Amino acid sequence: MNEIFEKHFSEKGFNEQTLIQKQTFNQLLDGQSVIGLSPTGSGKTLAFALPLLEKLAPGDGSQLLVLSPSQELAVQTTDVFREWASLLKLRVTSVTGGANLQRQIERLKKKPEIIIGTPGRVLTMVNESRLKTSDINTLIIDEADELLTGETLGDVRQIEDQLPSDLQMAFFSATSADSLQNIPDLFGVNPVTIDVRDEDQTQGEVKHGWMVTSEAGKLKILRKISHLKHFQALVFFNHVSTLEKVAATLKHEGFHSGKVAGHQVQTDRATALRDFKKGKLNLLLVTEVAARGLDIQKLPAVINYDVPERSINYTHRVGRTGRMGETGFVINLGNDHDIRNVKKIGRELNLDMQSLVIMNDTIMTTEASKLIKPVKKVLINQNVETKSESQKQVNKLKNSYSQKIVVSQNTEAPKKSKKHSKKHSKRKGMRQKNKS
Helix, strand or coil, X not given: CCHHHHXXXXXXXXXXXXXHHHHHHHHHHCCCCEEEXXXXXXXXXXXXXXXXXXXXXXXXXXXXXXECCCHHHHHHHHHHHHHHHHHHCCCEEEECCCCCHHHHHHHHCCCCCEEEECHHHHHHHHHCCCCCCCCCCEEEEECHHHXXXXXXXXXXXXXXXXXXXXXXXXXXECCCCHHHHCHHHHHCCCCEEEECCCCCCCCCCEEEEEEECCHHHHHHHHHHHHCCCCCCEEEEECCHHHHHHHHHHHHHCCCCEEEECCCCCHHHHHHHHHHHHCCCCCEEEEECCCCCCCCCCCXXXXXXXXXXXXXXXXXXXXXXXXXXXXXXXXXXXXXXXXXXXXXXXXXXXXXXXXXXXXXXXXXXXXXXXXXXXXXXXXXXXXXXXXXXXXXXXXXXXHHHHECCCCCCCCCCCCCCCXXXXXXXXXXXXXXXXXXX
């Protein structure tokens, strides 16, 4: 890493590079094609940004192209690149669907050194000769397991066909896929695979659990969760129609929630995401693709309103919480059939999952709630000293079984009442007599 980057790296409070950043740096700097696999939240964007930025020459045209699966991830990646590129006087622009086309064309005329975009819009710009490809020497496929499937695979291949033949390529993802094994056949390159998923230690403690409920009960749980203090969650849906219905209901009832879905205008999506990151919204309702790769610092929880169908989808969803050593919660909602499916996914991913409840303004395991109830009865019948000890027991149980991301506790022992004078006692007795 050059001295300018080292200084900025230190100023941002980073002590050292993550495992994926360390192990891919020299290969990318030397022009090697790479497949980089590491857990969500382990710093993959900087893993390819830092070494590749060092290779670029200011003023030599567009040299680096990064493809992302969603507008949100492309914009997020652009922000990361822009911060570091500015230190070297390099320019970055984003080219995404849903944004103003003419404005993007005008920015491309200035020949920025780095272009970050979604495959569909990038392909349009290339086919219309708006994006000059002759100087591009590196192509990054971010969230490669997502982009190298279905229609987007065709778009990526068409883009790659129009780039120089001596192209360096890099593919980054949190999960592997069959398409990653076929890269030599698909693109004619032989990348070195760097997989640090089993060794990486950047993820914090994330607790996984479920709440059995009906379809109508899911909305009731969201209402309850919305009232918890200092609590935020990304809420995942399998279908846009369900998301829209729930979003409309929450908005009508005055809850602080927003949505990010593929059919929305980009400005609306960007506003909702920005408000959520600023803490103005408690819940952000999202679909699978819209939230792919999003980095939301210190996100307390992920809620699967609809249980994902595959373990790979579960991995990417829950990777939004517990990033960079932070703690997190994953709450899966559904009926008995849904919960059986999520338990199966838990076994595939070797996750410890437990039944959850909301109690005393806290999300905790069902087992913990059973232990707390008897203690509450003790509080009513014992003296102040014993109450104090019992309260400590309650707090200890809560800390053991519930996540420290939530909220005010309402199990404070009742205060000892003051003794009344005979006059007051007499009046109190009279009131009781009248009530009887």
